[in-house]
Amino acid sequence: MVLEWHESNVAGVRVTHWQKESAPSIVNAISSKPVRVVETLNGPAIHVYAYGKHELAVRTYREPAKSIDVFNTLKKSVEEKAALTEVPFAKIRDKNNDVSVVTLWKKGTRTLHEYLDDLNVGLDAKKITCKRVVRLVAKLHAAGYSHGHVHARNILLYKNNQPVLCDPRLLIQRDQSLKFWPWESRKKDFTWSMGVGGEKFDLFEYCGKWVTYHLNRLAFTSIDRREAIVNGKSFERELEQHYHDHYDKLVNSRN
Ligand SMILES: Nc1ncnc2c1ncn2[C@@H]1O[C@H](COP(=O)(O)OP(=O)(O)O)[C@@H](O)[C@H]1O
Numbered sequence: 001m002v003l004e005w006h007e008s009n010v011a012g013v014r015v016t017h018w019q020k021e022s023a024p025s026i027v028n029a030i031s032s033k034p035v036r037v038v039e040t041l042n043g044p045a046i047h048v049y050a051y052g053k054h055e056l057a058v059r060t061y062r063e064p065a066k067s068i069d070v071f072n073t074l075k076k077s078v079e080e081k082a083a084l085t086e087v088p089f090a091k092i093r094d095k096n097n098d099v100s101v102v103t104l105w106k107k108g109t110r111t112l113h114e115y116l117d118d119l120n121v122g123l124d125a126k127k128i129t130c131k132r133v134v135r136l137v138a139k140l141h142a143a144g145y146s147h148g149h150v151h152a153r154n155i156l157l158y159k160n161n162q163p164v165l166c167d168p169r170l171l172i173q174r175d176q177s178l179k180f181w182p183w184e185s186r187k188k189d190f191t192w193s194m195g196v197g198g199e200k201f202d203l204f205e206y207c208g209k210w211v212t213y214h215l216n217r218l219a220f221t222s223i224d225r226r227e228a229i230v231n232g233k234s235f236e237r238e239l240e241q242h243y244h245d246h247y248d249k250l251v252n253s254r255n
């Protein structure tokens with residue numbers, strides 16, 4: 001995707017936006033009543049507005065500098081085709097100097113957590129999707145970005161199970177001069193993912209446990225249960241290996 005950016009002034013509101021979209025129509029959309037307000041745990045509430053057949057997600061961070069930072073990093077990551085993260089749509093500075101980051105609300109998606117919890121989806125399909133997810137994260141890392149909190153509620157899946165990352169508040173471009181040990185650099189992003197009953201796991205562990213969670217619960221005998229656990233553990237290792245293989249392949253092809 002090649003995005004051309006444009007600066008416009010709409011009655012004192014400054015808009016940085018995709019060239020093919022008109023600034024007044026963006027300002028007009030986000031001046032209407034939101035179709036929904038999504039409360040978040042850590043960031044500002046997301047106001048969602050109708051925009052033709054699309055929806056816009058608007059976040060206004062308390063510090064204008066933070067909004068500018070998030071927008072610029074998202075914009076750069078998309079321009080560099082680093083990975084499928086939330087698509088930046090516009091940056092808006094209003095008359096009070098508040099700055100909002102406008103991205104596209106991904107319609108028709110559900111979180112990785114909801115997907116893995118779905119009893120109607122089989123084990124093999126879940127494993128394939130988890131592999132897609134770690135390849136996406138490896139791609140982001142190999143491009144020099146760190147998402148900051150890759151966990152199951154920040155990964156959205158379309159109906160065809162194509163993953164995208166949302167929640168860009170901690171997205172950074174890593175300082176290449178810092179020269180992390182490769183291992184540290186790769187591990188850095190895998191913060192905790194919610195588990196069962198408040199337990200916390202990193203992404204690999206989480207996927208390993210969650211793909212077999214229902215098998216484990218529905219197992220009739222302790223032997224079946226043990227088998228589900230072993231299966232989950234071996235998938236966890238396979239997934240971690242898959243991440244590293246993909247990361248190495250991408251890094252080598254860049255050098
Ligand atoms: N662009 C988006 N498109 C669709 N859903 C989104 C988008 N951004 C966030 N969400 C949904 O809203 C939830 C909360 O947003 P998020 O930015 O992760 O805030 P927090 O982690 O602080 O609660 C996400 O887990 C996801 O389900």
Ligand SMILES: [Mg+2]
Pocket residue numbers: 153154167
């Ligand atoms: Mg989140």
